[in-house]
Amino acid sequence: MEELPGTDALPDPALSRLRLRHLTCFVAIAEERTLAGAAVRLGLSQPAVSKTLAELELVAGRRLVDRGRSGAALTDAGTRFLRHALEVTGAMASASQALVRESAPGVAPLRIGALPTVAGGVLARALARLHRERPHAWVQVVSAANPELVAALTAGRIDCAIGRMAEPSTMRGISFELLYTESLAVVARPGHPLAAAGADRPTDPAALRGYPLLVPESGTAPRLQADALLRSIGPGTATRCTETQSLTVARAVAVQSDAVWITSRHAVRLDVEQGWLTALDVPVPQNAEPVGILRRSRARPTDLAEEVFELIRASI
Structure with missing residues (x-):
């Protein structure tokens, strides 16, 4: 029987059935360690992820992932396959970025x-x-x-x-x-009374009691730091503040009034460097985030x- 020309170059049967979605799904499962986590990451349903994995294992002819109550763990075969899957998905991402740059x-x-x-x-x-x-x-x-x-x-x-x-x-x-x-900063507008009063020595936190205070929202890491300072200002201070996570709002209020802004130091670094706000020499808690x-x-x-x-x- 005559052989067909090019028979040696026929594609591997597994390769012809392998799709990029199989590799993407497998990498997501390996990194998230749960099918549910992979589903969230890929924007798919968990049954869809399970079906895609089953298709991949059928192509591979072996189990790649062990599923259990503690999550999804790669088998030895899955661990070996992961390296190749990452190379392919990484190459596809690079190719996609190259196309974007070309276009x-x-x-x-x-x-x-x-x-x-x-x-x-x-x-x-x-x-x-x-x-x-x-x-x-x-x-x-x-x-x-x-x-x-x-x-x-x-x-x-x-x-x-x-x-x-x-x-x-x-x-x-x-x-x-x-x-x-990240540590705290206490800032106010240039020319603020406390800026002049504290020119020669640190300002007592209690002096802030006479001014409106701008603070981060409750429950945030900067607010947890600020709460220690608020307690040193005086009892009940935390209930007499304006709370906001918006730098735009806090900055606008501070530059237009005598409000004192307590916030993360890096958040107002540019404001202080440009002279839009002045850092007040107020002792702040030393705990850093x-x-x-x-x-x-x-x-x-x-x-x-x-x-x-x-x-x-x-x-x-």
Whole structure:
């Protein structure tokens, strides 16, 4: 019987049935360690994730993931396969970014989340430098509280975040790189009576009692720090404040009145450097909150992400 030409080059039967969605789903399961977590990250139902995994294991001819009450764990075969799956999905991501750059020169999308105090401080400084060097870089900034940032990062709605460490149970598959520890600042408009009064010596916190106070929202990390200062000002002070997470609102009130703003030091660094606000020499609690870069452990950052990370580090 005559052989068909090119028989040696016929595709591997497994390769012809393998799809990118199989690899993407498998990587998500490996990183999230639960099918439910992978479903949230991929925006799919859990049955759809289970079906896709079953298809992949049928193609592989062996079990790749052991499912149990404690979650999903890779088998030895799954562990070996993961390395190749990451290489393929990483290559596809790079190819996609290259196509975007080819179709729109200078465009490299990056979705980055940040705490409100970080978005208007450290991140803003880094982005200002980025746009001087790459005017057409495409960056989407999401400002939210830390739990929302961690959830968005886990689900793949953002690529990275500048935030705080969260409970270990919510940090699975997420790495944390410490950037700095955040302390409090007490600021007011230039020419504020307390600025002149405290020129030669620290201002007694009790002196703040006679002025309106702007503080972070209750339940946030900066507010927990601020509460210790509020207690030193006097009893009942915490119930006579304006609470806001908006830097825009707090800044506008502070520059137009005698209100004193208690907030994270990095959030008002630019304001003080530019002379829009004055730092008051008020003793503040020394406990500091760690702030850093959050990203998915196994995800390869894009060139733009790496550039932004470097700019953020340089902005501290």
